[in-house]
Amino acid sequence: MIDIPYAMAGALTGFVVGLTGVGGGALMTPILLLFFGIAPTTAIATDLWFAAITKIAAARIHGKAGQVDWEVVKRLWTGSLPMAFLVVVLITLGSKVQKVGWLTQAIGIVVIITAFGLFFAPKLLNSARNRRLNSPEKFKAMQPALTVSAGAVLGVCVALTSVGAGALGSVMLLYLYPLRMTPHRLVATDIVHAIPLAVVAGLSYLFAGMVDGHMLLSLLAGSIPAVIAGSLLARKFRARWIQIALAIVLLIAGVKTLV
Numbered sequence: 001m002i003d004i005p006y007a008m009a010g011a012l013t014g015f016v017v018g019l020t021g022v023g024g025g026a027l028m029t030p031i032l033l034l035f036f037g038i039a040p041t042t043a044i045a046t047d048l049w050f051a052a053i054t055k056i057a058a059a060r061i062h063g064k065a066g067q068v069d070w071e072v073v074k075r076l077w078t079g080s081l082p083m084a085f086l087v088v089v090l091i092t093l094g095s096k097v098q099k100v101g102w103l104t105q106a107i108g109i110v111v112i113i114t115a116f117g118l119f120f121a122p123k124l125l126n127s128a129r130n131r132r133l134n135s136p137e138k139f140k141a142m143q144p145a146l147t148v149s150a151g152a153v154l155g156v157c158v159a160l161t162s163v164g165a166g167a168l169g170s171v172m173l174l175y176l177y178p179l180r181m182t183p184h185r186l187v188a189t190d191i192v193h194a195i196p197l198a199v200v201a202g203l204s205y206l207f208a209g210m211v212d213g214h215m216l217l218s219l220l221a222g223s224i225p226a227v228i229a230g231s232l233l234a235r236k237f238r239a240r241w242i243q244i245a246l247a248i249v250l251l252i253a254g255v256k257t258l259v
Helices: 004-020 028-034 040-064 070-094 103-119 121-134 136-161 167-176 183-207 213-234 240-258
Strands: none
Touching: 004 028, 004 040, 004 183, 004 213, 004 240, 028 040, 028 103, 028 240, 040 103, 040 136, 040 183, 040 213, 070 136, 070 183, 103 121, 103 136, 103 167, 103 240, 121 136, 121 167, 136 167, 136 183, 167 183
16 A cells, blocks of 8 residues: 655655756655654665666656767766675675664765755856866866766765765766756756666665565655656756755755764
């Protein structure tokens, strides 16, 4: 039976994901921790699979519009997937997932960093655009290696906290590709990158029995129709004000998670 509060949380998160590409982990994990009192490991485990499945629905719509930059996605995967796999193996073998007591603090820190990234994204974009125009050859030569490195950072963050693939990823892509990443291409590319990353990061949690199946189904019951609606509106809607509102919510949630 569908749990209505979970479904409503899933709908809110799904709509934001479809519209902006942000929120699968950055919004859902704090909601599960703060409003539902879910244990950190269960929140992370369930959210990873929630994000992966929800973003599949969004990716189908954005992909049909031809907005995915596959070259950038492949560069991100080169860094993120191996690092995510390495992290989850180390956690599982080294300390047993259930006993990682610092996860709540790690989630809070990543959420706060994510919030500041959303706040200052336009300034970072302007700085990167100036560098791109002033030193085009040097900037383009560094893009592949920096993109792989950015992917590696995202892989670690997502594997540890389920947070970062959307919000931090979008900020990184804006800085690395200030001319290439239009708003709609950014959302589509970010979403497609996040899907296998969430699956890889979620495998060890799944095998450890930390995924709450009932909660996941309830979240998806709300998120799937909402993420489709958000994705369809994404090309007709300027989402900057939603990012600012989301950043404020994330900052408050991150601080509350730490105290």
